[in-house]
Amino acid sequence: MINRDRIVQTFLELVQIDSPSGEEAAFREELIRRLQALGLTTEVDDYGNLIARLDEGAGEYFLLSGHMDTVEPGRGIKPVIRDGVITSDGTTILGSDDKAGIAIILETLQIIKEKHLPHPPIEVVLSVQEELGLLGAKHLDMAQLKSRSGLVLDGGGSPGTIVRSGPSQDTFQISIKGEAAHAGVAPEKGVDALAIAAEALVRMPLGRVDEETTCNMGVINGGTARNIVPDKVLLLGEARSRNNDKLTILSDIIVKALQNAAHSRGGEVIIKRERAYDAYRLGDDAPIVQAVARAAQDSGYEPQLIEGGGGTDGNHYNAANIQAATISAGMAEVHTLHEHIAIDDLIGCAEVTLKTITLMIK
Ligand SMILES: [Zn+2]
Numbered sequence: 001m002i003n004r005d006r007i008v009q010t011f012l013e014l015v016q017i018d019s020p021s022g023e024e025a026a027f028r029e030e031l032i033r034r035l036q037a038l039g040l041t042t043e044v045d046d047y048g049n050l051i052a053r054l055d056e057g058a059g060e061y062f063l064l065s066g067h068m069d070t071v072e073p074g075r076g077i078k079p080v081i082r083d084g085v086i087t088s089d090g091t092t093i094l095g096s097d098d099k100a101g102i103a104i105i106l107e108t109l110q111i112i113k114e115k116h117l118p119h120p121p122i123e124v125v126l127s128v129q130e131e132l133g134l135l136g137a138k139h140l141d142m143a144q145l146k147s148r149s150g151l152v153l154d155g156g157g158s159p160g161t162i163v164r165s166g167p168s169q170d171t172f173q174i175s176i177k178g179e180a181a182h183a184g185v186a187p188e189k190g191v192d193a194l195a196i197a198a199e200a201l202v203r204m205p206l207g208r209v210d211e212e213t214t215c216n217m218g219v220i221n222g223g224t225a226r227n228i229v230p231d232k233v234l235l236l237g238e239a240r241s242r243n244n245d246k247l248t249i250l251s252d253i254i255v256k257a258l259q260n261a262a263h264s265r266g267g268e269v270i271i272k273r274e275r276a277y278d279a280y281r282l283g284d285d286a287p288i289v290q291a292v293a294r295a296a297q298d299s300g301y302e303p304q305l306i307e308g309g310g311g312t313d314g315n316h317y318n319a320a321n322i323q324a325a326t327i328s329a330g331m332a333e334v335h336t337l338h339e340h341i342a343i344d345d346l347i348g349c350a351e352v353t354l355k356t357i358t359l360m361i362k
Pocket of ligand 1 (some may be wrong): 067
């Protein structure tokens with residue numbers, strides 16, 4: 001039922017409008033134009049998120065969500081089609097994350113309209129700055145949303161892939177303060193901030209902590225010169241777990257390691273620790289999981305339930321009691337210059353989405 005040429009055309013047009021995180025305005029204007037042409041009302045919240053509604057329909061509002069921003073290098077994208085697969089020209093990402101999701105939303109709305117398909121009222125939410133840590137969804141006023149369930153079109157894998165869980169994440173910005181001194185003349189007058197960082201780092205459980213928990217210190221900056229005892233070090237890191245309690249315990253260990261190292265060497269540590277988002281997990285019997293699984297089967301695809309390793313806007317929806325499943329939009333190797341999408345996958349994911357929507361009329 002999906003119009004192959006049209007959805008491909010839409011996708012190609014969308015990826016050619018630049019929308020790196022924080023610079024979504026022009027892209028958002030284009031989406032407002034397209035959504036209004038499809039009969040939806042639109043509004044933009046204070047943070048820049050786009051909310052659109054198709055108020056007619058039977059039953060409860062159903063959420064279709066995606067994000068408008070893309071990662072870098074994502075400017076001047078020139079899509080190339082070869083053997084049924086769309087890629088960039090190799091100098092940028094493609095932007096199928098998440099413009100495949102948005103193309104699917106637009107195409108399904110278009111089909112519903114032109115075929116007069118029965119459907120529930122639909123709420124479309126397209127967030128900003130998702131790639132910066134789900135910031136748009138974090139600042140979204142969830143109380144104003146009318147949906148209690150929905151889809152986040154922001155996954156990869158074959159059509160029918162359902163990301164049924166997402167980890168929670170803590171972020172760390174750590175400033176270690178020591179005391180500068182001449183490294184040759186009077187090192188004993190100094191407090192070595194780099195040594196504090198090193199001592200703390202070896203006591204942190206880094207990498208894969210267990211099957212549902214990971215930890216990474218990704219940036220270290222510090223020191224001023226070869227012959228000066230380093231007095232400042234900045235560390236940036238994160239920890240994730242699909243279990244909120246495990247994450248809290250892990251983050252406490254990180255904080256303790258830093259405090260102990262600073263204390264033993266006479267330095268100081270200032271830690272900015274933030275719970276970016278909470279974990280969620282949808283059960284096999286969750287109505288939205290069952291609906292997508294049935295839609296996939298009806299469309300000729302094997303439903304695949306997978307555990308998520310990264311956050312999506314779905315973390316925030318589920319935390320706000322909106323049961324949202326992140327499903328595949330067909331994208332592959334995202335956040336790399338090899339990012340690509342097979343046209344068959346794009347179509348398949350659109351079919352699963354359309355079928356799921358029509359299954360939501362009770
Ligand atoms: Zn994404």
